[in-house]
Amino acid sequence: MAMQDMQLAHHECGDCPIRHRAVCARCEADELTRLEQIKYYRSYQAGQTVVWSGDRMDFVASVVTGIATLTQTMEDGRRQMVGLLLPSDFVGRPGRANAAYDVTATTDLVMCCFRKKPFEDMMLTTPHIGQRLLEMTLDELDAAREWMLLLGRKTAREKIASLVAIIARRDATLRLKTPKGALVFDLPLTREEMADYLGLTLETVSRQISALKRDGVIVLEGKRHVTIPDFDRLLEEAGDDSDGGMIG
Amino acid sequence: MAMQDMQLAHHECGDCPIRHRAVCARCEADELTRLEQIKYYRSYQAGQTVVWSGDRMDFVASVVTGIATLTQTMEDGRRQMVGLLLPSDFVGRPGRANAAYDVTATTDLVMCCFRKKPFEDMMLTTPHIGQRLLEMTLDELDAAREWMLLLGRKTAREKIASLVAIIARRDATLRLKTPKGALVFDLPLTREEMADYLGLTLETVSRQISALKRDGVIVLEGKRHVTIPDFDRLLEEAGDDSDGGMIG
DNA sequence: TTTCCCATTTGATTTACGTCAAGGCTTCCT
DNA sequence: AGGAAGCCTTGACGTAAATCAAATGGGAAA
Known part of the structure; x- marks a missing residue:
């Protein structure tokens, strides 16, 4: 010690x-x-x-x-x-x-x-x-x-978007900004841990992450590395009132 | 004032x-x-x-x-x-x-x-x-x-049973015990408020209350007045670990 | 390299709960 | 008494997410 x-x-x-x-x-x-x-x-x-x-x-x-x-x-x-x-x-x-x-x-x-x-x-x-x-x-x-609110009222897709936004906001150590203003970081949780966070199954987590990727809301490299090209778009997907607590 | x-x-x-x-x-x-x-x-x-x-x-x-x-x-x-x-x-x-x-x-x-x-x-x-x-x-x-935990992982039936147990435990003012040890009190919430508490719709709340009534877990007089003949049974239905915080 | 392991993805099917709709029971108002 | 407005219940149906079941892929061990 x-x-x-x-x-x-x-x-x-x-x-x-x-x-x-x-x-x-x-x-x-x-x-x-x-x-x-x-x-x-x-x-x-x-x-x-x-x-x-x-x-x-x-x-x-x-x-x-x-x-x-x-x-x-x-x-x-x-x-x-x-x-x-x-x-x-x-x-x-x-x-x-x-x-x-x-x-x-x-x-x-x-x-x-x-x-x-x-x-x-x-x-x-x-x-x-x-x-x-x-x-x-x-x-x-x-x-x-x-x-x-997330657990009780949000859809699976909104839950995933919310979690990604929460991590992006909170984990300042892992967060980086590209020249274009996109946020880049690694998800610190496995799919199963995300499921436990969100009150979902890991299969649903996986499917919704794939869907957000397909729709261009997030960009994934590997399983963990995330780029968020447009944070406002992510917040919209999360169902949050505008930018409650935006990153500076 | x-x-x-x-x-x-x-x-x-x-x-x-x-x-x-x-x-x-x-x-x-x-x-x-x-x-x-x-x-x-x-x-x-x-x-x-x-x-x-x-x-x-x-x-x-x-x-x-x-x-x-x-x-x-x-x-x-x-x-x-x-x-x-x-x-x-x-x-x-x-x-x-x-x-x-x-x-x-x-x-x-x-x-x-x-x-x-x-x-x-x-x-x-x-x-x-x-x-x-x-x-x-x-x-x-x-x-x-x-x-x-309730919002993320419990079924509708468990949610209702949990809420009834929570109210029975917390609201000491309304709580009474019959000679037989049953608990009697009035629900202080409408069905809609219960739904907002539990992350359900009011229809689901109504159905599950009916089901718990049908199964004898609770006894209802009118829409609000509840008797709980067996509190342990209620806790079982709530999916809670045994008697975490039982009434004296 | 090959193999194994485990996390993850994807597909097929089921189901619990939501949605939509109708009707009943009180209480209050005229 | 006769509405009218709130609550609440119940029924029929639809759907989002769970469950069950393979298949894929990437990293570590051999």
Whole structure:
């Protein structure tokens, strides 16, 4: 763990609820010394499970690099993704002993973990942590509500277009712009993971991706590499009110 | 407004993020004097809209009595409910100027409102308010995620059974137990509102309610009055893992 | 290179739910 | 009493997506 600390550059913890100043191993001012005792980094390989729903979870964490998912599973195996965690996103709930969802690394993943008890203590003494956490939780709640509209009312085609747009908007690290203004990035999810995100089967996901490709809404190279020639067109296909949260 | 203040008994603000001690018109200790200047009550009739999505919203609020919903609407009219607010639930987001959803009173409704600016100021100076709000927001996020599983993966029959179970669990005010242990309450939603909650059409809602009635899972008198003879049976029909959050 | 494995695509068929349409039951209004 | 307007239920039919079943393709191992 100490090794990993050393390898993390100044800002890699990004927007995590404890400001990076207070977290980054390179910084030595203010709260750092105290924090050093309660945080550590942990790596996971793609496909590995971070925690199982119901398991004891004595830490909270922030994604540093990679992508993780939260999923719920019914007894008969039906699965629904309920959270998609990109760098700087927060996992775990202060004041709860056991995980409520399966947390899985979908790519190689590095998380910045805080032992729960001292983290909770710190929240009481350091107001901005709680404030930041509230802000992030409210953002997640908004995202969850948009997701509910998608799950409850959108067609399969709209769902796929929405997901592509969501990924294009959120995953700034993978996003590039060509000279012509097209967006280019890699889908970080398999077809099955997309299906779990969207409440569809993987066959339907595949068919609708083929259809969007055929219609020129997206351009695919291989299975993962996507180009979006016209983002407004994609948003239309997604059924979203105009450009709610357009890329700059 | 002053009249209404007088009519509210000591605890009616229930579990709202500002403890009732600090809110209730009858109390005169501690923070109350300061708070009096920034809070007020407001009543709405069943069916009335509290705010439209996009409208300026210069207050945050807590439901005192009655039921409100948050809904999202697509351009072509498709609607999805994304929040069901019962007494003590919180509406509005500190740090956001405009409403993100339509807020509608589905029954007669009394809300306890706080002007936003002073509320935000108070959050900075009074930590327990932010802490309580974080806790409530995390609960809502959990509820949203359970809701996502429902929308994405459950059958129409499971959706109806789930909704009935959710209402039976949450709406303590309307809930009664017969000598035999059956639960009795009134559905606070029309068939159409249920459909908006569940991502179904009202016809499908009606058919599935009829089916659950036919199969003895629920007993209906009139259109709204429900008896649940066997709550475990209902949970089975809902496809939920055993009794996650059973009534005491 | 060849083979195997797994993710993905595509096709054929079924089905759950949506759509369209009609009719019943309350409650309210004149 | 007689509409009229809301809700709700029920029926007939259509369709989007699920299910079942091969076929394809690309990367890793041998």
